[in-house]
Amino acid sequence: MKKLKIINLKKAQSLATARSIKLSEDTLDQxxxxxxxxxxxxxxxxxxxxxxxxxxSRNFEFKEFLRQCYEIGNKSLPLIVxxxxxxxxxxxxxxxxxxxxxxxxxxxxxxxxxxxxREIGPIITALICAGKIGSGMGAxxxxxxxxxxxxxxxxxxxxxxxxxVVTRVLAATLMLPILVLFADAFGFLGSWIGxxxxxxxxxxxxxxxxxxxxxxxxxxxxxxxxxxxxxVIGIVGCYKGFTAGRGTESVGKAxxxxxxxxxxxxxxxDMIAVQITDMWL
Amino acid sequence: MKNEKETSLDPISEEKFTxxxxxxxxxxxxxxxxxxxxxxxxxxxxxxxxxxxxxxxxSGKSVLIKCIVRLLNPDSGTINLxxxxxxxxxxxxxxxxxxxxxxxxxxxxLYDSMTVKxxxxxxxxxxxxxxxxxxxxxxxxxxxxxxxxxxxLEKMPSELSGGMRKRISLARSIILDPVIMLxxxxxxxxxxxxxxxxxxxxxxxxxxxxxxSIIITHDIACVRITADRIIxxxxxxxxxxxxxxxxxxxxxxxxxxxFK
Numbered sequence: 001m002k003k004l005k006i007i008n009l010k011k012a013q014s015l016a017t018a019r020s021i022k023l024s025e026d027t028l029d030q031x032x033x034x035x036x037x038x039x040x041x042x043x044x045x046x047x048x049x050x051x052x053x054x055x056x057s058r059n060f061e062f063k064e065f066l067r068q069c070y071e072i073g074n075k076s077l078p079l080i081v082x083x084x085x086x087x088x089x090x091x092x093x094x095x096x097x098x099x100x101x102x103x104x105x106x107x108x109x110x111x112x113x114x115x116x117x118r119e120i121g122p123i124i125t126a127l128i129c130a131g132k133i134g135s136g137m138g139a140x141x142x143x144x145x146x147x148x149x150x151x152x153x154x155x156x157x158x159x160x161x162x163x164x165v166v167t168r169v170l171a172a173t174l175m176l177p178i179l180v181l182f183a184d185a186f187g188f189l190g191s192w193i194g195x196x197x198x199x200x201x202x203x204x205x206x207x208x209x210x211x212x213x214x215x216x217x218x219x220x221x222x223x224x225x226x227x228x229x230x231x232v233i234g235i236v237g238c239y240k241g242f243t244a245g246r247g248t249e250s251v252g253k254a255x256x257x258x259x260x261x262x263x264x265x266x267x268x269x270d271m272i273a274v275q276i277t278d279m280w281l
Numbered sequence: 282m283k284n285e286k287e288t289s290l291d292p293i294s295e296e297k298f299t300x301x302x303x304x305x306x307x308x309x310x311x312x313x314x315x316x317x318x319x320x321x322x323x324x325x326x327x328x329x330x331x332x333x334x335x336x337x338x339x340s341g342k343s344v345l346i347k348c349i350v351r352l353l354n355p356d357s358g359t360i361n362l363x364x365x366x367x368x369x370x371x372x373x374x375x376x377x378x379x380x381x382x383x384x385x386x387x388x389x390x391l392y393d394s395m396t397v398k399x400x401x402x403x404x405x406x407x408x409x410x411x412x413x414x415x416x417x418x419x420x421x422x423x424x425x426x427x428x429x430x431x432x433x434l435e436k437m438p439s440e441l442s443g444g445m446r447k448r449i450s451l452a453r454s455i456i457l458d459p460v461i462m463l464x465x466x467x468x469x470x471x472x473x474x475x476x477x478x479x480x481x482x483x484x485x486x487x488x489x490x491x492x493x494s495i496i497i498t499h500d501i502a503c504v505r506i507t508a509d510r511i512i513x514x515x516x517x518x519x520x521x522x523x524x525x526x527x528x529x530x531x532x533x534x535x536x537x538x539x540f541k
Binding site for chain 1: 347350352368376377379382383386387388390391392393394403404408410453457534
């Protein structure tokens with residue numbers, strides 16, 4: 001009986017120990033998970049700090065910056081033009097029946113113009129660019145990390161942040177508003193085609209009606225937020241590439257994470273921008 | 282055992298090179314999470330010598346060489362490089378030290394979006410900003426001749442063979458006239474003939490540029506061609522240190538597994 005008690009006691013002790021080990025392991029896992037998230041936030045903040053520091057340092061890589069502007073701007077243009085045109089066309093065709101119910105078909109150009117300029121042009125362009133540019137940056141820099149090219153740059157006393165990151169972030173920040181302007185312009189063209197499917201409006205009249213509905217306050221906040229979208233795409237794409245792991249698998253992961261995170265952040269930035277615009281303008 | 286080995290193999294035949302110490306590492310430790318990679322490493326690189334660091338894969342050789350140039354930050358210990366404590370210097374001072382070091386990466390690490398010429402001029406135009414275009418072209422021609430290649434200037438790295446990529450990478454490493462060369466597995470992935478050519482090239486670079494080198498390898502043919510002194514790493518420690526003859530004469534099973 002005494003012996004059994006001891007066994008039970010031992011069993012209880014071992015169970016308690018096992019539970020306490022399990023609990024401490026769980027706590028440790030949670031702590032590590034929290035640490036990973038907080039570490040990533042901290043790393044991203046340090047990364048942004050380095051980008052700002054290197055942007056204003058001497059020896060700016062102007063040639064590489066121009067090359068990136070070409071890569072980001074020119075090579076994304078056909079995609080943006082096609083998307084913009086279709087966006088305008090579809091928006092017009094979809095809105096027409098609803099507008100017709102209220103006898104407001106003549107207001108269609110104005111409604112489409114405000115929608116395109118304020119929201120649809122910037123957000124759709126930014127999300128497409130997050131897919132095209134963000135994933136490209138994540139994959140390219142991730143691949144450079146895996147093949148030790150970034151290390152080689154650092155060892156040869158060249159700052160990889162200045163050469164690879166600052167140029168890409170600035171190029172994305174400056175090129176995105178230009179791409180949005182193209183998307184808006186071709187959105188108008190698509191919308192004009194849409195209006196003319198069941199009507200007969202000249203391009204000049206359409207543009208007159210569309211621009212008659214837009215004010216500076218529609219255009220300006222939308223333009224400002226596109227700079228922010230560009231910066232988000234550049235920073236997240238480069239950050240994910242720069243922090244890619246060592247295996248080839250991590251290149252795909254970096255590209256994927258760049259698209260997912262930048263798309264999410266674009267929507268969050270858009271929400272904040274809309275709130276600020278709504279409060280102050 | 283480790284201490285016995287360290288003392289049983291008499292270190293360094295000092296006559297081949299001067300006693301000036303270019304790199305001095307003391308009690309270096311480096312872990313990744315719970316994995317201790319470098320447990321307690323101390324070594325010296327003398328002026329003019331080729332020091333080979335030998336060891337199995339995963340013994341911490343590449344981590345060691347990356348700590349030397351601060352691509353990785355050690356957890357503890359000191360690395361004295363050309364009279365400066367590399368683990369505490371920052372910014373410009375770190376860049377100045379790195380300019381004096383050539384690093385040949387295991388993969389070559391050529392910038393694959395650039396031509397061979399752009400790869401070679403990349404460090405030159407950024408560090409020696411006062412150099413004229415003609416001087417840059419002459420320097421590129423000189424290093425290409427020294428590594429035994431010509432007429433590849435406009436080729437992309439993807440168009441080159443493994444051996445050619447290693448040579449171009451070596452050319453890029455020596456283009457700034459380094460004082461110290463660090464080679465991370467210079468012959469990995471190459472056929473035996475090309476491996477021997479690269480090993481010979483390491484000796485040629487040492488003579489022409491009067492460099493001192495640390496060569497990380499597990500290729501015994503490379504060790505035989507290049508080593509003035511050998512350090513063997515095992516499980517994060519220095520297991521043995523001595524000359525090639527001493528290693529080849531050793532009856533230690535671990536050492537024999539490399540030199541049989």
